[in-house]
Amino acid sequence: MKVSLFCVIATALLMGSATLQAADKSTGETLYADACAQCHGPNAQGMASFPSLSGRDAEYITSRLETYRAGEKVGSNSFLMIPNATDLSDDDIANLAAYIADKAE
């Protein structure tokens, strides 16, 4: 009985974790398609003057988006990134970072 209960709890936790992770990336994917893909490319490969996000981990993406959201300049495209990041919530940034890091692996 104890074993069965453990299994049920563990399974529920795993399912919950996986579902949450998928939901985060899915929301991030929608956000990315709406706000990022036109410059960084559908596969985050970078285009023209807009840098590739390939190989960037979630921590890097989060840090950059938080910097832009704070209105701080980083690089010559800050004038585009700052207004794009201004209204992002912490969840938006986390979702975007999760999606981009996964996409760019």
Place this chain on the structure above:
Amino acid sequence: MSYKPVLRPLSTFIASAVIIGLPAVATANEPELSQTEVLTGLENPWDMAFLPDGTMFYTERCRGLSVRLPDGEVEHLLGMEGTDEYATTADDLVCEGQAGMNGVAVDPDFDENRTVYVYSASNMSEPRTNRVLRMTVNSEFNEVSDRTDIVEDIPYKPAATDHPFGDAGAHNGGRIRFSPEDGYLYVTTGDNHNSEIPQSPELLGGKVLRIDRDGEAAEGNEPPEGFDPRIYTYGHRNVQGITFHPNTGQPIVTEHGPWHSDEINALVNGGNSGWDPKPNMAGRGDCPDDYCGYEPNQTEGMDPKERAAYMPVTDTETYPDAMQPAWKNDGLSQGISSAEFLTGEQWGDWDGRLIVGFMGIGFGGTPVGQRINLIDIAEDGLSVNDVAEMPLPMGAARFRSIVLGPGGDLYTAVDEGSIYRITPE
């Protein structure tokens, strides 16, 4: 069960016709378009040039020149610094920011001389320059040789500045096309975010050059006295599109606007396009790094009309004789790039339309605007009669290059990494 006919008002019929895509007026003869992906997985494809049998030369901005043969086989001909799968690698050809390998053109007498031309940034000179390279393609289409740099001194932006898109290599122009009218090669260049360049009589940035196959000035160029004789027109900002009117042969260019007013200009030999972003003139004060090209308030949104009044693309107050644009994209800047004319009966009502590609850029409330426009330009090149958006079978993309292929289909290279063929039916 009985059938009861119902008379509907005319407005309902018209609405239904619109909803299901039928023309409300039966006289329209606009083609349905289908698209085929010709190449994908490319890295910033920038330009294409065709032979009559469908052989397609194409450039990738940071990789180099390749050719796709009619059977679909691809040969990589001339690679840039850091590439290794090309038949030849030229380590002086470099890629940075908007610069790299840009335009490609096929010699009108290719059958006899097997010659192609590309526009590329190079570090062979110090500081770097843009060059026009002439090369011979072997009969197997798998090598190029006899490289001759027919133009060596097109300015290149050497270092970053305090401007939007301010990295090195910016405002680099780069389209090259042979005129079917006069047989000369036209080369479009950019202002490098350097306010001295566009009106300079000697510096070749912010210009359209007209040269022969050796890079010498075309006979009949009429720039002002003291100007480099290769200059056909001057006072441009960043010209990335050039084509030729199918009836008059007049060269027509597209020019990126500075947060306002992308322009289409029909060129007049020796003409000034009126771009002069110098500080402390025309009512302006100091500007970041001595370039007023995005002022005022260069990193924040504001009414494009206010910007146009402060920093016009065509400054007719300072230069009353400047060439007037045929069209200004309704006062917006959305990344206007390549230009071409649709010709042939297969295009129906669009036969003879000028088409221009937009890469899109959403800044300060301007819609991104990725699209290809169909433009009925007046024969004198001074106005447009109609502007419409081409209903594309593929989604929106950064339309970098649009070229009419030998079979009458349209080819477009998009920054996303593909080249598509668009077929009218």
